[in-house]
Amino acid sequence: MFVALLLAQVLILNHVHLLGVGTPLLYVYFAITFRRNFPKWLVLVSCFLLGLLIDVFSNTPGLAASTMTLVALAQTYLIDLVAPRDSAEDLEASAKVLGLSKFVTLSALLTLLYCLVFFALEAFNFFDVLLWLARSVISFVLTMVLILAVESVRSR
């Protein structure tokens, strides 16, 4: 999945610019789907690596890497929050196990966090609040649509 998401992002999705501002950032999906109580350091390191590789391909060193690491950390805590009380210790973060509404909550929160931080960092010395919000929101919607599409295919 690591390689598939990387290639999909750099070869196809990075070329999508809806309304000139929105780019789907599907690789966040990688961070969302880790099981509960998966070793936290491993989640962090693997998300960091995926982010770094995305950066290498899109000439933005550190940008996706730092944001992916942040989202990975958020995921390891958020999954405890959305998990049902008497669920398994190694609960799988998928629509099938969590139920659709909980999965949507989890992925929407993480994706929104990702988009906001990613575009804020990208525009660091060039900050324009409206443009930042536009890019974040449109990318967020696009990414969510893709995540749900991928998830519905996978959970079948």
Add this chain to the structure above:
Amino acid sequence: MRNLLDFLYKYHHWLVFVLLEVVSVVLLFKYNSYQNSVWFTSANAVAGKVYEMESKVTSYMAMAELNEQLTLRNIYQERQLDQLRRLYAEVTKDTTAAEREELAFLSNYQLIPAKVVENSIHKAENLITIDKGRKDGVEPDMGVACGNGVVGVVYLVSDHYSVVISALNAASSRISCSIRNRGYFGYLHWYGGDPSVAYVEDVPRHAKFNLGEWMVTSGFSSIFPSGVQVGKIEQVYNSSDGLSYKLKVRLSTDFGNLRDVVVISDKSIAERAALMQAARDSISYKQRQ
């Protein structure tokens, strides 16, 4: 001690988190002064190869339109050349002088044709990757142009690929350009947004020109030779300090559809750069005394 170890064990993922964030933030902010490393950019061999394969597939789709554009421009330039030759011959009564000088001019420059393998136009700081590198004679700070006008300046070079700072780079691209046949010059600056519009700043207030005139490279920057097309003047504004004009320029290069470019290597650049450096050093030396 025991407690400390327990604490570290319990929260070791926070340590990992902080470590990784520090690494990526360093990358994020150091990149601009990271001249020597191409490992973290698309100029490294693996990323370059992937993009090259991709652009081989996609380049066929845009071929027809590009060919048409190039042919048109070729015809236009041939006619222009013809006209200039005739004028020159009329003035000097010497029919071969023009050709002689042309050859002398061109022999100063070496053109390295290259293909764009990766390009972006929607970020604030756009970079382009091309498929020629150090082994093909490309060096940092060489100018890159395409059939329709300027593209950017080479920034990082690996053995087989290079990263070019696009003219559409709000943070780092400043190409020196002047108004064709009038000589007033300024710096091309892009502010993000529309990829077909940029601004020329620092044009003096006493400059005389008309809307619709062409901006070309000035040849002062020692990156581009003079006369490479930049774009057409579309509107004139006052600069914020009121001391100069700011020209809105419609760029002639279509950055969204960029395939074939040339890297311009000027043999006299190294000499000029060395002279400039010597001049700066001697001035700062005098000031220190």
